[in-house]
Amino acid sequence: MATVDVKISNFEGPLDLLLHLIEKNKYSIFDIPIVEITQQYLAYLDDLCEDDYDKMSDFLLMAAQLISIKAKMLLPKEEEVLEEEGDPRDELVQRLLQYKMYKYASYELKDMEMDAEGAYYKGQSIPAEVKNYKEEVDPAEVIGDLTLVRLKEIFEQIMKREIDRIDPVRSRFGTITREEIKLEDRMIEVREEIKGLKSINFRTLLGRRKGKMNLIVTFLAILELMKTGVLTIRQEGIFEEIIIDSLEG
Amino acid sequence: MADSDKNISAALEAILFAVGEAVEVSRLAEAIEVDKKEILEAFQELNQKYEETSSGIKIVKLDDKLQLCTRNEYYDYLIKLVNIPKKHVLTDVLLETLSIVAYKQPVTRIEIEQIRGVSCQHAVNKLIEYNLITEVGRLDAPGKPILFGTTDDFLRSFGISSMDELPVVSSDKIEDFRRQAMEEASLTIET
Amino acid sequence: MADSDKNISAALEAILFAVGEAVEVSRLAEAIEVDKKEILEAFQELNQKYEETSSGIKIVKLDDKLQLCTRNEYYDYLIKLVNIPKKHVLTDVLLETLSIVAYKQPVTRIEIEQIRGVSCQHAVNKLIEYNLITEVGRLDAPGKPILFGTTDDFLRSFGISSMDELPVVSSDKIEDFRRQAMEEASLTIET
Numbered sequence: 001m002a003t004v005d006v007k008i009s010n011f012e013g014p015l016d017l018l019l020h021l022i023e024k025n026k027y028s029i030f031d032i033p034i035v036e037i038t039q040q041y042l043a044y045l046d047d048l049c050e051d052d053y054d055k056m057s058d059f060l061l062m063a064a065q066l067i068s069i070k071a072k073m074l075l076p077k078e079e080e081v082l083e084e085e086g087d088p089r090d091e092l093v094q095r096l097l098q099y100k101m102y103k104y105a106s107y108e109l110k111d112m113e114m115d116a117e118g119a120y121y122k123g124q125s126i127p128a129e130v131k132n133y134k135e136e137v138d139p140a141e142v143i144g145d146l147t148l149v150r151l152k153e154i155f156e157q158i159m160k161r162e163i164d165r166i167d168p169v170r171s172r173f174g175t176i177t178r179e180e181i182k183l184e185d186r187m188i189e190v191r192e193e194i195k196g197l198k199s200i201n202f203r204t205l206l207g208r209r210k211g212k213m214n215l216i217v218t219f220l221a222i223l224e225l226m227k228t229g230v231l232t233i234r235q236e237g238i239f240e241e242i243i244i245d246s247l248e249g
Numbered sequence: 250m251a252d253s254d255k256n257i258s259a260a261l262e263a264i265l266f267a268v269g270e271a272v273e274v275s276r277l278a279e280a281i282e283v284d285k286k287e288i289l290e291a292f293q294e295l296n297q298k299y300e301e302t303s304s305g306i307k308i309v310k311l312d313d314k315l316q317l318c319t320r321n322e323y324y325d326y327l328i329k330l331v332n333i334p335k336k337h338v339l340t341d342v343l344l345e346t347l348s349i350v351a352y353k354q355p356v357t358r359i360e361i362e363q364i365r366g367v368s369c370q371h372a373v374n375k376l377i378e379y380n381l382i383t384e385v386g387r388l389d390a391p392g393k394p395i396l397f398g399t400t401d402d403f404l405r406s407f408g409i410s411s412m413d414e415l416p417v418v419s420s421d422k423i424e425d426f427r428r429q430a431m432e433e434a435s436l437t438i439e440t
Numbered sequence: 441m442a443d444s445d446k447n448i449s450a451a452l453e454a455i456l457f458a459v460g461e462a463v464e465v466s467r468l469a470e471a472i473e474v475d476k477k478e479i480l481e482a483f484q485e486l487n488q489k490y491e492e493t494s495s496g497i498k499i500v501k502l503d504d505k506l507q508l509c510t511r512n513e514y515y516d517y518l519i520k521l522v523n524i525p526k527k528h529v530l531t532d533v534l535l536e537t538l539s540i541v542a543y544k545q546p547v548t549r550i551e552i553e554q555i556r557g558v559s560c561q562h563a564v565n566k567l568i569e570y571n572l573i574t575e576v577g578r579l580d581a582p583g584k585p586i587l588f589g590t591t592d593d594f595l596r597s598f599g600i601s602s603m604d605e606l607p608v609v610s611s612d613k614i615e616d617f618r619r620q621a622m623e624e625a626s627l628t629i630e631t
Binding site: 012013014015016055058062095098099101102103104105106108109110112113115116117118119120121122123124125126157161 | 458459460461462498500507508509510511512513514515518522524527530532533535536538539540542543555556557558559583584596597598599600606607609
Binding site for chain 2: 447449450451452453454455457458459460463467468470471472489493494495496497508510511514517518520521522564565568569571574575577578586
């Protein structure tokens with residue numbers, strides 16, 4: 001298998017890395033060998049530097065998606081179900097194509113920018129004696145028929161929007177958001193919380209924190225801490241409680 | 250020779266256009282890397298070209314300096330252009346920024362950006378130009394950021410005499426939004 | 441007729457030289473008291489004149505505005521005399537984000553993030569700061585997310601006069617990618 005020779009920090013994001021792997025191996029974007037690609041992708045993740053946690057969450061999310069596609073492809077399926085659901089890779093292919101298209105466009109832009117370089121545009125340079133003719137802007141005219149009630153309504157809308165933005169579930173339907181809770185922060189928190197404890201229930205760890213995002217990030221944080229040997233997890237059976245055992249003193 | 254002449258006068262034209270003001274022949278010669286004589290030849294050439302093509306601009310020599318300027322006969326158009334009343338409208342961005350300054354004043358640009366989620370340098374500058382907001386002080390924090398507030402013209406434009414007359418945004422309402430958001434968020438995790 | 445034509449282009453040149461900034465065709469038409477069509481004809485005429493006389497300046501159209509600027513090849517002379525603001529370096533991240541805004545505008549930040557697969561608050565704010573993109577409205581959806589579009593400075597930086605001149609990146613291009621990928625795939629089998 002290809003050796004890992006490029007640092008993860010060279011990539012703009014998980015799609016960039018995937019495209020690199022596909023092109024390097026000369027795979028067809030329309031028929032990605034998902035097992036190989038997942039394996040190589042994970043190999044790159046191992047190379048991730050410790051201080052790249054923020055960036056890493058995006059890459060981990062993609063890893064999870066790859067594994068999920070892989071699982072879907074391995075599961076035996078009824079003929080009808082297969083027809084109904086289509087190829088589990090389809091969505092990924094579409095995203096890769098779309099990303100590739102914009103990446104290509106960005107190269108074109110870069111060329112255009114170089115070609116356009118050197119033209120000098122002046123700012124406003126109206127001679128003072130002409131400019132003095134200029135009337136002052138009349139604030140009342142600018143305000144026009146704007147009323148204070150309207151201004152208040154606008155302010156209320158902004159405040160409502162700000163609250164919406166803070167709450168990821170309400171503002172981002174079905175989209176997995178990535179920045180409200182940083183993986184890095186959550187890892188430190190989880191580590192703090194289990195410090196001194198022998199083990200803790202996953203549900204307890206989630207505690208009073210609500211939201212899908214928190215659930216995901218906490219889970220990712222646990223996986224990451226597991227990888228670095230801070231803790232280990234166990235589960236007696238499917239749907240049983242997940243118990244987290246601390247490996248630190 | 251003829252070709253290199255052309256380049257000198259084009260370079261001269263480009264420089265004088267960009268600078269806008271009068272520039273010493275010696276400095277021009279230095280920049281274009283030719284001697285002063287060649288600059289003066291290029292000046293003659295440009296002058297002739299502007300004449301022949303009935304250009305709207307001309308090149309003038311003032312002592313040892315050269316400058317491009319508008320031909321006098323077109324000044325009337327210029328004055329007319331400047332005097333065409335420009336339509337100043339409050340775009341959504343301006344309206345939002347104005348409402349934040351009105352209700353949160355005194356407020357820094359960073360605070361406005363935090364509320365809106367994007368930078369708003371341009372909107373703040375426009376509102377200052379329209380004299381609806383102004384600097385009212387400095388925040389006692391690192392970097393001493395400027396604090397903005399509304400102006401007297403703001404009050405006059407809305408026909409009020411003080412900010413106390415702004416319609417009250419009840420904190421209850423904002424609390425409502427927050428509670429609503431919380432409830433919906435907690436509902437989702439159960440699923 | 442020919443004579444009056446000439447006057448329009450001279451007036452146009454004089455105004456644009458004096459104003460410096462980009463001016464709307466409609467405002468120029470109003471100031472020179474001709475219709476917009478005649479302004480556009482004068483624009484073509486000036487453009488041609490600058491070409492034919494190997495001028496150091498050129499005239500450009502930015503959407504519905506006209507502006508004079510220097511020709512690219514004289515930049516090296518200019519920087520010796522003119523204080524030119526430092527050019528912004530567009531990193532790959534910024535270019536990727538910018539290309540998405542350019543082709544998909546109006547577009548929200550979330551949409552950009554979905555395409556790139558990573559967050560891009562920082563890139564969006566940098567592009568706003570560089571005045572290459574700007575807020576153009578709000579999407580009528582929960583949270584009323586901001587819609588972004590490109591600016592006149594975008595057109596200037598990339599040397600185009602309207603978004604129609606962006607290179608076509610179409611489904612055909614994807615077809616190319618597909619074919620390319622297929623070819624590469626079939627090659628791999630051989631090795």
